[in-house]
Amino acid sequence: MKKKTNIGFCTIFLIIVTLLQSCDSGDIYPKEEEYEKVYVSVSGSFTFKGINAFPENYKVLFVTYRNETDNEPLSYKEIAKPGNDGIINVSFPTLPEGTKGIGIWLTEKTNNKKIIAFYNKDFEETPTEDIILPSQDINLLIYSRVQKQVFNQCIACHGGGASAASGMYLTEGKSYDNIVNVASSHNAAKMRISPYSTLNSYLMDVLHGQELIAVHSGLSSLKDEDITLVEEWVREGAKKE
Numbered sequence: 055m056k057k058k059t060n061i062g063f064c065t066i067f068l069i070i071v072t073l074l075q076s077c078d079s080g081d082i083y084p085k086e087e088e089y090e091k092v093y094v095s096v097s098g099s100f101t102f103k104g105i106n107a108f109p110e111n112y113k114v115l116f117v118t119y120r121n122e123t124d125n126e127p128l129s130y131k132e133i134a135k136p137g138n139d140g141i142i143n144v145s146f147p148t149l150p151e152g153t154k155g156i157g158i159w160l161t162e163k164t165n166n167k168k169i170i171a172f173y174n175k176d177f178e179e180t181p182t183e184d185i186i187l188p189s190q191d192i193n194l195l196i197y198s199r200v201q202k203q204v205f206n207q208c209i210a211c212h213g214g215g216a217s218a219a220s221g222m223y224l225t226e227g228k229s230y231d232n233i234v235n236v237a238s239s240h241n242a243a244k245m246r247i248s249p250y251s252t253l254n255s256y257l258m259d260v261l262h263g264q265e266l267i268a269v270h271s272g273l274s275s276l277k278d279e280d281i282t283l284v285e286e287w288v289r290e291g292a293k294k295e
Contacts, residue, residue: 096156097145098187100173104195107286108135111277112169112203113161116144118153122176125168128153153180158192160199170202195287197230197294204280205229222246230294233257240266249292252285261285 102108117127128150136142146156157174161167172192205212205224213223220239223232233246238256248254259265261281287293 093148094181094184095145095147096149096181096185096187097143099141099143099189100158101189101191102136102140102142103191103193104286104290105136105138105140107194107279107283109160110279112163112279113166114172115159115161115166116146117157117159118146118150118155119157120152120154122155122157122171122174126166127159127168130159130166133158149181151180153177156187160203170196170199172196172199193295195283195290195293197287197292200284200287201226201229204276204284207275207280234292234294247288247292250289252288255288258285258288 108114114133115127115130116133117130119127129146131144131146133142133144155174155176158172160169160172162169172194173190175187206226208224211219213225213228218224218232221232222239223229234249236246238244238246241256241259244254244256244259246255246257252258256265261276261284
């Protein structure tokens with residue numbers, strides 16, 4: 055009887071030892087280094103120019119991304135319209151794994167898809183130390199924004215097919231030379247776009263519904279701020295930058 059008791063005790067002891075070894079094997083508690091991450095912060099100060107054209111129906115985001123060509127961010131913070139001085143301060147206290155750059159993007163309101171990048175800063179590899187970005191000016195009135203936000207809505211009639219209405223191409227790569235300091239085919243007294251003058255820019259008459267109303271019913275798809283953007287761009291000299 056005593057011998058059976060000893061065998062039973064030894065069996066129970068071996069079972070307990072086996073269970074403890076199993077728990078310590080890493081199957082339940084993975085090694086800490088497998089989850090180790092380096093946390094760094096990125097911060098910067100930006101001065102926005104042309105804040106009368108700051109979007110309301112689109113968004114300006116401070117973003118992280120894997121590639122500059124990405125159309126959606128890894129992470130983001132929405133930037134509110136700055137005050138009269140145009141200055142905003144932004145930061146990421148940590149970066150998502152795989153971050154290879156940060157930027158300031160104009161995006162669609164609902165899906166955060168990039169319309170244009172106002173600023174990009176690429177890293178050769180994910181940073182391992184905190185970064186303070188040098189101060190930067192952000193021009194909200196760059197022509198590429200006018201193109202992508204506004205004129206790309208018009209190319210179905212103006213260059214998207216084999217021809218362009220009134221011979222006015224608004225497609226990328228052609229639009230600037232087709233409108234800036236080019237006489238209007240409907241009003242010889244005005245340019246299609248006259249730098250620094252909205253009154254002498256025939257395109258502004260069309261966008262405001264003062265001319266060619268019957269053939270531009272599709273303008274209803276444009277938002278008020280799209281028209282404001284073109285107007286502010288013209289007032290600042292309709293520059294190609």
